Structures are given as C-alpha cells and as structure tokens.
Amino acid sequence: MTGLSDSFQRPINYLRISVTDRCNLRCLYCMPEEGVRLLPREDILTYEELRAIVQAAAELGVSRVRLTGGEPLVRGDIVDLVAMLSSVAGIEDISLTTNGLLLAHNARRLKEAGLHRINVSLDTLRPERFQRITRWGKLEQVMAGIQAAREAGLHPVKVNMVVLRGVNDDELLDMARLTLSGEWHVRFIELMPFGSLQDAATCGEARTALQFVPVSEIRRKLEQLGTLEPVKDRLGAGPARYYRWPGAPGTVGFISPISECFCSECNRLRLTADGKLRPCLLQDKETDLRQCIRQGATNGHLQEVIRQVVTLKPESHLLDQGRSPLARLMSQIGG
Numbered sequence: 372m373t374g375l376s377d378s379f380q381r382p383i384n385y386l387r388i389s390v391t392d393r394c395n396l397r398c399l400y401c402m403p404e405e406g407v408r409l410l411p412r413e414d415i416l417t418y419e420e421l422r423a424i425v426q427a428a429a430e431l432g433v434s435r436v437r438l439t440g441g442e443p444l445v446r447g448d449i450v451d452l453v454a455m456l457s458s459v460a461g462i463e464d465i466s467l468t469t470n471g472l473l474l475a476h477n478a479r480r481l482k483e484a485g486l487h488r489i490n491v492s493l494d495t496l497r498p499e500r501f502q503r504i505t506r507w508g509k510l511e512q513v514m515a516g517i518q519a520a521r522e523a524g525l526h527p528v529k530v531n532m533v534v535l536r537g538v539n540d541d542e543l544l545d546m547a548r549l550t551l552s553g554e555w556h557v558r559f560i561e562l563m564p565f566g567s568l569q570d571a572a573t574c575g576e577a578r579t580a581l582q583f584v585p586v587s588e589i590r591r592k593l594e595q596l597g598t599l600e601p602v603k604d605r606l607g608a609g610p611a612r613y614y615r616w617p618g619a620p621g622t623v624g625f626i627s628p629i630s631e632c633f634c635s636e637c638n639r640l641r642l643t644a645d646g647k648l649r650p651c652l653l654q655d656k657e658t659d660l661r662q663c664i665r666q667g668a669t670n671g672h673l674q675e676v677i678r679q680v681v682t683l684k685p686e687s688h689l690l691d692q693g694r695s696p697l698a699r700l701m702s703q704i705g706g
C-alpha cells in the first residue's frame with residue numbers, strides 16, 4: 372500500500388459516499404420543502420459499483436468510509452452494502468450519518484454487518500421545533516434510534532446540531548448539558564451556504580447570512596457551564612475539535628468550516644450518489660467515475676482516475692471570496 376497524498380502533502384485516507392439523493396425529511400437549511408429534482412434510479416451507483424470503487428480506493432490507502440446522503444437508511448438493503456464494504460481489505464472503519472428516523476429498526480443489523488460508528492443529526496430537543504426544522508419529522512423516532520444505536524454497540528454515537536440563529540441557538544446549553552449526564556457526543560456545526568440556500572425564494576426560512584452563528588460564539592455560550600478542556604484522544608476521522616467539562620462522561624465538538632477553516636487538515640474525497648468524485652465539498656469540480664466504471668474500467672484505471680482527482684484537491688475552499696458550491700445542494704453531494 373502506497374498511501375495517497377495531495378499536492379499540499381495532505382494524506383488522503385477517507386472517502387465519504389452519498390448512497391442516495393433521496394431523503395425522508397426536508398430540513399429547512401438543506402432542502403426546499405418540495406424536495407429537489409431526483410436522480411434517475413439508473414444513474415445511481417449500484418452496490419457492486421460502489422464496492423469496486425471502494426476497493427480501488429482502499430488499495431491506494433483509503434482506510435475509512437462514511438455512508439451518507441440524502442438519507443442513507445432510505446436506500447434499500449443498506450445493510451448489505453455495509454457488509455460488502457466491510458469485507459474490502461484495507462477498510463478499517465465504516466461509519467454512517469443519518470437523520471435517525473429509521474435507525475431504531477436498523478441499528479442492530481448495521482452493527483452486525485460491520486458498521487462501526489454512527490452520527491445522528493439532531494438540531495433540537497423540542498418535538499414541535501423538530502417538526503418545524505425538518506418539516507415533518509418526529510423527534511421521538513430519532514431518540515429511539517439513538518437509544519437503539521447505543522444498545523447495538525455502535526460506539527460512539529455522535530449527535531450533529533447545525534446551529535441556526537433565531538431557530539435553535541437558544542438550545543445550545545440544553546444540548547451541551549446532555550454531555551454532563553451521559554455519554555453524549557454533541558457536535559455543533561456552522562451553517563454552510565449551498566446552491567439554493569442563497570436563493571431566499573427557494574429556501575425561504577434558511578437565510579444563511581442571517582442565521583449563521585460562528586463557533587467562537589457557540590463556545591462562549593457553552594462556557595457559561597464552566598471551562599472546557601480539550602479532549603486528547605481522537606474521536607473520529609473528521610475536522611471536529613473535541614472538549615469536555617472536567618469529569619463529564621460526554622464531549623462537545625465544534626465544526627467550523629467557515630469561521631475557522633480546517634482545510635489544511637482535510638483528508639477526504641467525496642463520491643456523489645451518481646458516481647461523481649469530488650475533491651472538495653465546497654467547490655463544484657467533479658470527475659465522473661460512473662462513466663469510467665460503466666465503460667469497463669479496470670481496477671488499475673479506477674485507481675489512476677482517483678489519483679488524478681486527489682491532485683485536483685484545492686488548498687482550501689473559497690467561501691471567503693464569495694465562491695460557494697452552486698451546482699448541488701448538501702443532500703445531493705453527501706454531507
């Protein structure tokens with residue numbers, strides 16, 4: 372195994388795969404209520420195709436895979452995909468990001484198939500607010516999903532809260548307090564601008580600039596509960612920085628793509644549900660792996676294309692120059 376690294380000497384060992392652009396919710400910062408135009412089913416990579424891509428990437432040094440979407444648990448037999456990927460030599464860690472609605476039913480099977488860890492999106496602890504943010508979701512289903520994931524041994528279960536000014540920022544302390552009483556790992560995420568989010572007519576409630584809350588402000592608020600201590604152990608492959616209050620069983624994490632850009636530590640590639648490999652979440656550049664694979668590319672050829680995409684990784688995103696991704700929404704790339 373050679374190990375992949377990009378033009379800026381960053382090791383690349385992490386692949387995030389969007390397994391579907393479909394979702395059973397419409398979170399107001401992610402999708403318009405009417406949904407988005409869906410990919411034709413035949414354009415979505417099959418599990419065999421995904422396995423071939425993961426195998427090629429693993430032989431180049433990718434050892435971690437995250438399944439996301441859209442909502443990955445709405446894709447049929449997702450458990451089979453986890454089993455297929457967990458048998459690929461070199462893949463040491465498989466994780467999944469979900470809205471949690473279908474998790475209670477799937478947690479044990481996912482664990483048995485080889486899933487290691489799970490992240491659940493949870494922007495509020497209030498049922499009515501949950502329904503408003505997700506447009507129709509039921510909070511109790513997500514809580515049952517989190518419980519089931521814990522019981523199944525999917526460890527650690529991390530919770531993602533996208534912080535929106537005037538929508539859920541009055542719950543920062545409530546979310547953080549969870550970490551004082553149990554093994555909760557709560558990550559606070561800055562709102563990112565995507566395609567239609569900039570178009571107030573399309574995504575009425577989510578006006579990024581008005582709703583954006585920087586991590587520095589979130590952290591200041593949390594320190595009302597006491598001084599946070601950095602957590603030394605790594606809690607994942609991602610960009611979050613973790614802290615805890617002394618003696619607390621859980622942790623809080625901060626993900627600050629905008630205010631404290633972490634591009635210099637970026638170790639990932641992203642694969643969209645229709646097989647486009649992206650070197651960066653926040654830029655529209657893509658390479659069509661589906662076409663390669665459907666034209667009969669060998670494992671060696673796939674590896675060559677993956678290497679090329681790695682060389683295209685930009686040094687950093689260009690949001691501070693007002694250049695945000697326009698071609699796809701977060702749900703169409705895989706968050």
Ligand code: SAM
Binds near residue numbers: 468470490492560561
């Ligand atoms: N459906 C799954 C879920 O909600 O966890 C997986 C896909 S979702 C696109 C992945 C993550 O992206 C979620 O935690 C979601 O909150 C986050 N997300 C979506 N749109 C975002 C945005 N504009 N800014 C920041 N995070 C966003």
Ligand code: SF4
Binds near residue numbers: 397398441470702
């Ligand atoms: Fe669906 Fe996840 Fe986007 Fe919410 S954040 S609309 S659950 S893809």
